[in-house]
Amino acid sequence: MSTEKSSSGLVRSLSLLDITMVGIAAMIGGAIFVLVGPGMHEAGPALIIAFLINGIITVFTALTYAELGSALPEAGGGYKWIREGLPRPNAFISGWMAWFGHMIAGSLYAVAFGSFFGHLLTVTGIAGFLGGIPPDKLIAVLVIILFTYINVKGVSDTGKIGNAITFSQLAIIGILIVAGLFAMAFTNPNWPTNFEEFFPNGSIGLIIAMGLTFIAFEGYEIIVQTGEEVKNPKKNIPRAIFISLGVVVTLYIVFAFVFIGGLNSAEIGKASWQFIGEHKELGIAEGAKFLLPFGALIVLAGGLVSTLSALNATTFSSSRVAFAMGRQYNLPVKFSTIHQRYKTPYFATLASGFIMIILAVLLPLEQIALAASVMFLFLFAQVNVAAITIRRLYGHKLDYGFKTPLFPFLPLIGVFSTIGLAIYLLIYNPLSWLIAIIWVIIGFSIYKVYSIKKELEHYAPLVASEGPQERKDYRIMIVYQPSSAEKLAKIASALAQDKDGEILFLNAVIVPIQLPLSSAQGFAEPAMKSFDELKKVLPKSVEHRYLVRLSHDTTEAILATVEEQGINLLIMDFHSLRSNRKLLSLTTCDIIGVNIKENFEKELANIVVSYDKGRHSNLGLEIANSVSNSLNSKIRIVRGVVESPEEERDILGRINERMFDLDMKKIPVERVYSQTDNVTQSLLQNFDNGIPEIIIIGAGNQSDQAFSPKTMEVIEKSPKTVFVIRDSRLSGIQARYFWNVIAPRLRENRFIYRMYLDGLRLIFFIRMKRAKARSDEDYFTPTM
Numbered sequence: 216m217s218t219e220k221s222s223s224g225l226v227r228s229l230s231l232l233d234i235t236m237v238g239i240a241a242m243i244g245g246a247i248f249v250l251v252g253p254g255m256h257e258a259g260p261a262l263i264i265a266f267l268i269n270g271i272i273t274v275f276t277a278l279t280y281a282e283l284g285s286a287l288p289e290a291g292g293g294y295k296w297i298r299e300g301l302p303r304p305n306a307f308i309s310g311w312m313a314w315f316g317h318m319i320a321g322s323l324y325a326v327a328f329g330s331f332f333g334h335l336l337t338v339t340g341i342a343g344f345l346g347g348i349p350p351d352k353l354i355a356v357l358v359i360i361l362f363t364y365i366n367v368k369g370v371s372d373t374g375k376i377g378n379a380i381t382f383s384q385l386a387i388i389g390i391l392i393v394a395g396l397f398a399m400a401f402t403n404p405n406w407p408t409n410f411e412e413f414f415p416n417g418s419i420g421l422i423i424a425m426g427l428t429f430i431a432f433e434g435y436e437i438i439v440q441t442g443e444e445v446k447n448p449k450k451n452i453p454r455a456i457f458i459s460l461g462v463v464v465t466l467y468i469v470f471a472f473v474f475i476g477g478l479n480s481a482e483i484g485k486a487s488w489q490f491i492g493e494h495k496e497l498g499i500a501e502g503a504k505f506l507l508p509f510g511a512l513i514v515l516a517g518g519l520v521s522t523l524s525a526l527n528a529t530t531f532s533s534s535r536v537a538f539a540m541g542r543q544y545n546l547p548v549k550f551s552t553i554h555q556r557y558k559t560p561y562f563a564t565l566a567s568g569f570i571m572i573i574l575a576v577l578l579p580l581e582q583i584a585l586a587a588s589v590m591f592l593f594l595f596a597q598v599n600v601a602a603i604t605i606r607r608l609y610g611h612k613l614d615y616g617f618k619t620p621l622f623p624f625l626p627l628i629g630v631f632s633t634i635g636l637a638i639y640l641l642i643y644n645p646l647s648w649l650i651a652i653i654w655v656i657i658g659f660s661i662y663k664v665y666s667i668k669k670e671l672e673h674y675a676p677l678v679a680s681e682g683p684q685e686r687k688d689y690r691i692m693i694v695y696q697p698s699s700a701e702k703l704a705k706i707a708s709a710l711a712q713d714k715d716g717e718i719l720f721l722n723a724v725i726v727p728i729q730l731p732l733s734s735a736q737g738f739a740e741p742a743m744k745s746f747d748e749l750k751k752v753l754p755k756s757v758e759h760r761y762l763v764r765l766s767h768d769t770t771e772a773i774l775a776t777v778e779e780q781g782i783n784l785l786i787m788d789f790h791s792l793r794s795n796r797k798l799l800s801l802t803t804c805d806i807i808g809v810n811i812k813e814n815f816e817k818e819l820a821n822i823v824v825s826y827d828k829g830r831h832s833n834l835g836l837e838i839a840n841s842v843s844n845s846l847n848s849k850i851r852i853v854r855g856v857v858e859s860p861e862e863e864r865d866i867l868g869r870i871n872e873r874m875f876d877l878d879m880k881k882i883p884v885e886r887v888y889s890q891t892d893n894v895t896q897s898l899l900q901n902f903d904n905g906i907p908e909i910i911i912i913g914a915g916n917q918s919d920q921a922f923s924p925k926t927m928e929v930i931e932k933s934p935k936t937v938f939v940i941r942d943s944r945l946s947g948i949q950a951r952y953f954w955n956v957i958a959p960r961l962r963e964n965r966f967i968y969r970m971y972l973d974g975l976r977l978i979f980f981i982r983m984k985r986a987k988a989r990s991d992e993d994y995f996t997p998t999m
Contacts, residue, residue: 238459252498285616291539300601363568395473682760831913
């Protein structure tokens with residue numbers, strides 16, 4: 216077999232057939248023999264529809280996996296993509312969940328194989344020679360050891376053995392399907408009557424059956440783990456995903472159909488679906504007795520082969536997730552070690568196998584398996600969201616072998632469908648969520664205590680730090696540039712004084728990619744000395760902290776500091792921010808991009824807020840209010856009218872509510888009208904009033920570009936300093952975001968909204984006792 220070495224040291228030796236068989240093995244597993252019975256118990260013949268709907272639902276996420284697998288074919292799969300497309304620590308949590316899920320699945324398959332084989336030993340009397348040791352657990356341990364060894368030895372051997380097992384599995388399933396079709400054609404001519412009571416338990420039974428069987432359609436997560444070991448991944452990964460999914464969905468539907476139709480109700484004494492459903496996990500084995508000689512033994516053999524095939528696939532996938540996490544320092548770097556001879560991640564494979572043995576022997580796998588399903592569903596939701604961000608950030612740079620059509624609508628459907636099924640599992644089995652939450656909390660603790668430190672030490676080490684030991688809750692960070700640091704510090708000082716916060720200055724020393732970061736430690740002292748002149752002019756009333764960080768990439772240094780220091784607000788020069796879409800997409804704090812002009816000092820005395828209807832404008836009002844409180848600046852609010860009168864009235868109401876929430880003095884809103892479709896020109900004329908003032912404007916829509924055309928036009932054409940505001944939804948999980956979502960719904964219910972207004976009036980009455988009165992009616996009765 217020809218091989219090709221990837222840049223990671225792994226060997227590209229797997230063909231399209233190999234990875235297709237991996238996907239089929241993972242999706243069929245033993246589920247086709249043990250889940251059809253319980254599913255039929257809930258849905259009856261409608262289980263066929265449940266399989267079809269599950270297949271349709273999973274296609275949305277499969278499309279995303281095909282797209283990302285073709286463009287970014289790397290070990291780790293979903294973990295790696297989430298790292299590129301979502302803020303930290305999403306990547307670690309997703310990898311932690313995926314690793315756990317694959318190991319749980321492998322342990323479950325090993326125990327299932329042990330149960331099947333142990334039953335054979337018990338029937339033949341061999342189990343009596345084991346001295347009371349449970350044969351299923353012993354066999355599970357032995358088979359995990361066997362497949363761990365096979366996966367350490369090399370993917371070529373893994374692929375050959377996996378293909379042989381999967382073909383045997385498909386042959387057994389094919390024999391059972393042919394037997395069912397033969398029975399429908401010759402021994403049970405009245406088979407259509409078996410489908411007359413198609414929805415015996417209604418839609419509820421159908422939904423429950425979907426929840427029970429959905430986990431069977433997720434093998435594409437394992438296919439993409441082969442990204443660095445498959446030949447021509449750009450074409451082969453999408454092909455393998457679609458071929459395996461099409462084969463498996465068809466097999467499940469046909470398999471259920473022929474077993475319902477093939478059994479003679481007169482012979483078994485009840486409806487075929489009832490007979491299979493009442494026997495639950497053994498339903499297929501019991502039904503097979505009536506379809507062909509030695510049917511139960513054939514099903515038993517199929518179960519043995521299927522569980523082995525799935526165990527091989529999950530052993531492979533769990534080790535690749537751990538390998539990818541070790542390579543990114545989210546797990547100890549030992550996990551990324553490649554065997555010199557076999558070119559496989561042997562330590563990650565051995566560690567995954569060892570944990571699978573512990574899980575198989577000690578834990579109640581059924582409940583943990585449901586928890587793994589919950590975690591896989593959230594992993595798939597994260598991958599769909601990450602795909603949207605990756606297409607926006609890197610789409611023009613990546614070489615896609617496949618692109619999802621109707622983008623981003625299909626990934627969004629994938630998000631909502633997976634979250635919906637996860638919520639269903641919360642209702643159906645709350646314990647699964649509890650186990651999943653506990654596992655995530657454990658992982659998050661490991662991340663905070665160990666992983667983040669190791670990751671930062673490697674990618675963006677902090678080499679110098681100076682500042683008071685006591686920390687403030689509200690933290691503002693300035694990306695240090697000598698030309699703008701003093702002016703940005705004035706803005707930060709005003710905000711810190713109003714919010715009782717602290718200011719951090721980050722000097723990111725960029726080291727050429729050819730040099731290791733460890734060789735640049737000598738830059739720490741001169742970088743720290745660069746703060747000396749700035750320290751002389753900073754006000755003593757605000758606490759300051761100075762950081763020096765080494766990195767090959769400025770954005771990585773900023774993102775690392777934002778997470779490590781718990782930054783609430785980032786202030787930086789707009790020209791450094793405008794083209795940095797990665798920072799805008801992945802940071803978890805609010806951002807102010809400042810386009811400084813020559814009259815900056817005078818302009819601080821006056822502030823004009825250009826209010827759109829988005830969340831960025833609400834933060835703009837908050838920033839303006841804080842600066843005004845500290846510097847006694849005058850504020851005016853301008854609204855470019857572009858909506859209908861009813862919508863504009865609602866927007867004015869939101870402005871007034873926001874001012875009330877901020878305890879601002881009532882400010883009339885200046886409404887700017889335009890005779891053309893471009894209201895920006897009218898806004899620029901309003902700003903050009905001869906008064907020195909700061910313009911505050913929201914970042915605008917970022918779906919196609921970093922900032923909206925309106926924002927860019929104001930920045931480019933106005934001679935005044937402009938603050939561009941970006942409100943991050945993740946900045947402290949602030950209450951204002953939730954209220955912006957909930958408030959419109961409350962207004963639709965007049966009774967609830969009246970209660971809300973009464974509550975505000977009560978708050979207002981209490982405030983009157985403490986300060987000079989003002990009428991909240993001014994705030995909540997906007998006039999046009």
